[in-house]
Amino acid sequence: MTDATIPALVPGERLLCGPGPSNVHPAVLEAMQLPMNGHLDPDFWDILVDLVTGLRSLWRRPQGGLTIALSSSGTSAMEAGFMNLVDPGDTVISCHWGFFGSRLNEFAQRVGANVIELTAELGQVVTVDRIMEALAAHPDAKIVSVVHAETSTGADFPLAALAEAMRSSDSEALLYADCVTSLGGQQVDADAWGIDYGYSCSQKALGCPPGIAPVTVSGRAVAAMQRHQSAVPYYYDFEELSKYWIDRPITYHHTMPILQYYALYTGIRLALEEGLEARWARNADAGRYFQDEIRSRGFELLADPDHQLVELTAVKVPEGVDGKEIQGRMLREHGIEVGGGLGPKAPPIWRVGLMGVNATRETADRVLGAFDAVLPR
Amino acid sequence: MTDATIPALVPGERLLCGPGPSNVHPAVLEAMQLPMNGHLDPDFWDILVDLVTGLRSLWRRPQGGLTIALSSSGTSAMEAGFMNLVDPGDTVISCHWGFFGSRLNEFAQRVGANVIELTAELGQVVTVDRIMEALAAHPDAKIVSVVHAETSTGADFPLAALAEAMRSSDSEALLYADCVTSLGGQQVDADAWGIDYGYSCSQKALGCPPGIAPVTVSGRAVAAMQRHQSAVPYYYDFEELSKYWIDRPITYHHTMPILQYYALYTGIRLALEEGLEARWARNADAGRYFQDEIRSRGFELLADPDHQLVELTAVKVPEGVDGKEIQGRMLREHGIEVGGGLGPKAPPIWRVGLMGVNATRETADRVLGAFDAVLPR
Numbered sequence: 001m002t003d004a005t006i007p008a009l010v011p012g013e014r015l016l017c018g019p020g021p022s023n024v025h026p027a028v029l030e031a032m033q034l035p036m037n038g039h040l041d042p043d044f045w046d047i048l049v050d051l052v053t054g055l056r057s058l059w060r061r062p063q064g065g066l067t068i069a070l071s072s073s074g075t076s077a078m079e080a081g082f083m084n085l086v087d088p089g090d091t092v093i094s095c096h097w098g099f100f101g102s103r104l105n106e107f108a109q110r111v112g113a114n115v116i117e118l119t120a121e122l123g124q125v126v127t128v129d130r131i132m133e134a135l136a137a138h139p140d141a142k143i144v145s146v147v148h149a150e151t152s153t154g155a156d157f158p159l160a161a162l163a164e165a166m167r168s169s170d171s172e173a174l175l176y177a178d179c180v181t182s183l184g185g186q187q188v189d190a191d192a193w194g195i196d197y198g199y200s201c202s203q204k205a206l207g208c209p210p211g212i213a214p215v216t217v218s219g220r221a222v223a224a225m226q227r228h229q230s231a232v233p234y235y236y237d238f239e240e241l242s243k244y245w246i247d248r249p250i251t252y253h254h255t256m257p258i259l260q261y262y263a264l265y266t267g268i269r270l271a272l273e274e275g276l277e278a279r280w281a282r283n284a285d286a287g288r289y290f291q292d293e294i295r296s297r298g299f300e301l302l303a304d305p306d307h308q309l310v311e312l313t314a315v316k317v318p319e320g321v322d323g324k325e326i327q328g329r330m331l332r333e334h335g336i337e338v339g340g341g342l343g344p345k346a347p348p349i350w351r352v353g354l355m356g357v358n359a360t361r362e363t364a365d366r367v368l369g370a371f372d373a374v375l376p377r
Numbered sequence: 378m379t380d381a382t383i384p385a386l387v388p389g390e391r392l393l394c395g396p397g398p399s400n401v402h403p404a405v406l407e408a409m410q411l412p413m414n415g416h417l418d419p420d421f422w423d424i425l426v427d428l429v430t431g432l433r434s435l436w437r438r439p440q441g442g443l444t445i446a447l448s449s450s451g452t453s454a455m456e457a458g459f460m461n462l463v464d465p466g467d468t469v470i471s472c473h474w475g476f477f478g479s480r481l482n483e484f485a486q487r488v489g490a491n492v493i494e495l496t497a498e499l500g501q502v503v504t505v506d507r508i509m510e511a512l513a514a515h516p517d518a519k520i521v522s523v524v525h526a527e528t529s530t531g532a533d534f535p536l537a538a539l540a541e542a543m544r545s546s547d548s549e550a551l552l553y554a555d556c557v558t559s560l561g562g563q564q565v566d567a568d569a570w571g572i573d574y575g576y577s578c579s580q581k582a583l584g585c586p587p588g589i590a591p592v593t594v595s596g597r598a599v600a601a602m603q604r605h606q607s608a609v610p611y612y613y614d615f616e617e618l619s620k621y622w623i624d625r626p627i628t629y630h631h632t633m634p635i636l637q638y639y640a641l642y643t644g645i646r647l648a649l650e651e652g653l654e655a656r657w658a659r660n661a662d663a664g665r666y667f668q669d670e671i672r673s674r675g676f677e678l679l680a681d682p683d684h685q686l687v688e689l690t691a692v693k694v695p696e697g698v699d700g701k702e703i704q705g706r707m708l709r710e711h712g713i714e715v716g717g718g719l720g721p722k723a724p725p726i727w728r729v730g731l732m733g734v735n736a737t738r739e740t741a742d743r744v745l746g747a748f749d750a751v752l753p754r
Contacts, residue, residue, distance in 0.1 A: 003434040005649040006427040009642050012420055013412045021415060021632060032409055032636070035390045036586065038398060038714050042705075043389055050383040057380040071588065072449035075631035076612040083610065103611075110608045203632060209413065211448065211588060211634025231487045233460065233610055234480075235453040252719060254452035255398060255580060257588025259409070260637065265386050272382040328419075337415050342629060 014331075015358070017367050018339035019151045019312055020181070021203035021210045022356035024263070028208050031266035032259045039256040048245060051261065054268035058183065058276070059198060059216040061190040066222050066238060068245045069264060070213040071257050074180045074201030077213035079107040080236040081176055081197040082143075084225045088112030091141040093134050093173070095119075095126045099152035099342045100178060104145050111230075116141070122347060123302040123314070125150075125157045132165050141173045142224075143197075148188070149181035152342045154303040154314035154351070156186075163193035174221050180204065183214065184271050185283040185311040185355055196221040202260070205283065205311055207356025208267035211260045267356075283359040284310045290354055290364040294371070302349050311355050317348035326350070326374055334370035391708075392735070394744050395716035396528045396689055397558070398580035398587045399733035401640070405585050408643035409636045416633040425622060428638065431645035435560065435653070436575060436593040438567040443599050443615060445622045446641060447590040448634050451557045451578030454590035456484040457613040458553055458574040459520075461602045465489030468518045470511050470550070472496075472503045476529035476719045477555060481522050488607075493518070499724060500679040500691070502527075502534045509542050518550045519601075520574075525565070526558035529719045531680040531691035531728070533563075540570035551598050557581065560591065561648050562660040562688040562732055573598040579637070582660065582688055584733025585644035588637045644733075660736040661687045667731055667741040671748070679726050688732050694725035703727070703751055711747035 016023045037044040056067045070077050078100075086092065092113040094105040097120040108115045118126045118134055126146075135141055144166065148159045159182075163175055174196035179188050183198075185205030190198050196218040203210035217225070217238060225238050234240060235254060244253035271279055287310030291301065294315055302314035317323035323340060327350060330336045339351035354364055393400045414421040433444045447454050455477075463469065469490040471482040474497040485492045495503045495511055503523075512518055521543065525536045536559075540552055551573035556565050560575075562582030567575050573595040580587035594602070594615060602615050611617060612631060621630035648656055664687030668678065671692055679691035694700035700717060704727060707713045716728030731741055
């Protein structure tokens with residue numbers, strides 16, 4: 001039998017300034033060339049201990065609960081929490097104002113939750129007051145889910161304020177927070193705020209390749225997982241994962257994507273060496289600089305200025321301009337990836353991400369220069 | 378706030394001759410340094426088209442059905458098929474004779490299957506006749522699940538013979554085959570045999586890093602997935618995955634672990650360039666050589682000689698020898714990883730894998746030399 005072969009892999013150079021992935025830090029790429037250890041190698045278990053320390057620093061949950069990473073993309077972490085926490089009929093107050101919030105809403109429905117939806121226009125967010133009113137109206141709610149940084153619109157949700165309001169209330173609902181675009185790029189303070197289930201990804205503000213999802217679970221959410229009744233997919237069963245990540249002697253769970261964990265380890269180490277505050281400041285500086293510059297050229301942004309993310313900017317495509325064509329020319333003529341609108345409901349926008357190594361004014365200038373070149377004014 | 382930092386990552390050199398991962402082919406490691414494209418980059422969609430061609434060649438399913446890869450470890454693919462095919466109460470004839478078959482059995486139970494278990498002693502396999510008798514006794518069975526290459530014992534199951542018997546019978550049950558250790562290392566012929574749901578991993582016979590799971594679904598299994606009623610986790614919903622992998626224009630599903638797919642692409646390309654038959658022969662030669670040599674030293678193997686895998690050999694630890702101590706010395710004194718028994722029921726064994734780049738007599742000699750050095754005779 002002759003088996004069809006495939007051509008050599010020759011991907012083009014890219015400056016990745018869309019909604020993610022961002023370009024990988026060179027030191028992270030180097031780490032992926034380190035000697036691969038096995039997932040049951042005692043030295044790798046030691047690496048895991050340090051990795052957990054790093055993850056805890058990153059999430060700012062130095063102790064308590066469970067802070068690990070999932071061996072799959074951030075999307076899997078979006079639903080893994082629900083799968084571990086929601087029994088059919090449990091009430092989830094699902095707040096959404098964009099593609100990822102809608103997806104989270106769908107995932108709550110997939111696990112059979114009684115979903116109470118609170119929505120806002122694209123570019124806006126639901127107010128903390130409205131969420132607290134919904135919580136008061138549904139005192140049995142088990143979970144409130146929100147997207148901290150809505151990558152489809154560039155909207156920044158005041159997660160700290162919601163967390164404080166929930167802590168100050170009588171509600172025992174768990175705070176379920178999508179931090180996919182925020183973690184490592186802006187303040188996320190799992191313990192001080194009280195994030196019960198937080199998840200992120202590797203390929204945005206952390207500057208690692210995609211494929212791994214850092215998660216943090218508070219002590220009370222761990223307890224809720226223990227009370228949870230429904231069957232959980234084994235790959236996402238936090239009780240089982242904990243036996244590998246935390247307990248010693250180790251219990252084999254799955255074969256870890258070792259090189260991806262070397263990458264994540266190194267990305268976190270770089271973030272901690274830079275200092276989280278310094279890193280947030282760098283992200284804010286780059287984002288605000290880009291936003292000022294693009295607005296000064298006459299473009300409008302989709303997000304409410306009071307809720308504008310720093311990591312990602314959704315720029316409205318001006319009337320009469322073919323957004324997709326411009327996006328294609330940015331790619332073909334300048335090697336720069338920017339995103340378009342996501343999903344069928346998306347308005348005509350470009351989504352520009354400055355994350356990880358790309359969160360600099362220099363990268364912002366490269367993107368601005370390419371826009372200037374392809375967009376006649 | 379001062380965030381705890383973590384030490385530099387300094388993993389030791391390893392010759393990985395356990396049950397997997399195996400060492401990564403240098404060209405695969407190089408591919409992971411290629412410029413990263415985004416998952417929505419039109420050039421990456423072209424890469425996906427070629428990757429699907431390569432996966433189809435590897436599985437020998439040149440057309441029909443669905444052949445893709447999951448963005449997570451082989452363990453996830455073990456349960457993904459059940460999650461897409463089994464509604465609560467569906468009958469699964471679950472055949473198991475080792476750790477991974479038992480795990481598959483547990484996964485069938487997790488999705489609520491009516492599980493009919495057929496078991497054999499460690500090192501043995503259930504005969505095709507027994508399976509066909511069970512199928513005759515349970516004509517409503519929806520699935521028969523087997524492990525082609527049981528990595529915990531080294532037992533090789535005659536998958537081709539079962540497939541032929543099932544095809545020749547009146548049964549409409551689907552053949553669910555764990556090919557985690559077999560794919561790329563020995564004959565797997567999804568179409569000619571009639572594998573309905575086959576899955577594997579990246580890190581064994583394919584010589585790629587762990588983290589990706591190639592899967593193949595037959596046309597009739599795709600149809601069964603369409604009839605399936607229960608909610609499926611989105612990350613593993615084959616209908617949704619197909620909209621990204623196959624349909625054009627593309628529908629965003631999740632952020633693909635791009636570098637891992639570059640690795641898989643390259644690993645498959647290398648396998649096809651070598652030629653699958655030639656690769657199987659290389660694996661067989663290395664495995665049989667190691668087995669002859671280790672037996673000639675007076676060691677016994679766990680698997681029935683009529684069902685001895687080539688990729689993995691389970692060597693019985695001789696009476697009076699501390700298997701774990703020897704395993705530790707192999708690692709510390711020779712930088713060689715070999716496996717031990719897996720799970721609480723495992724007998725004292727060493728598991729030696731010669732897979733991917735390590736499927737050579739030269740690597741076998743290195744392992745044998747280390748055994749000779751640490752095991753006084």
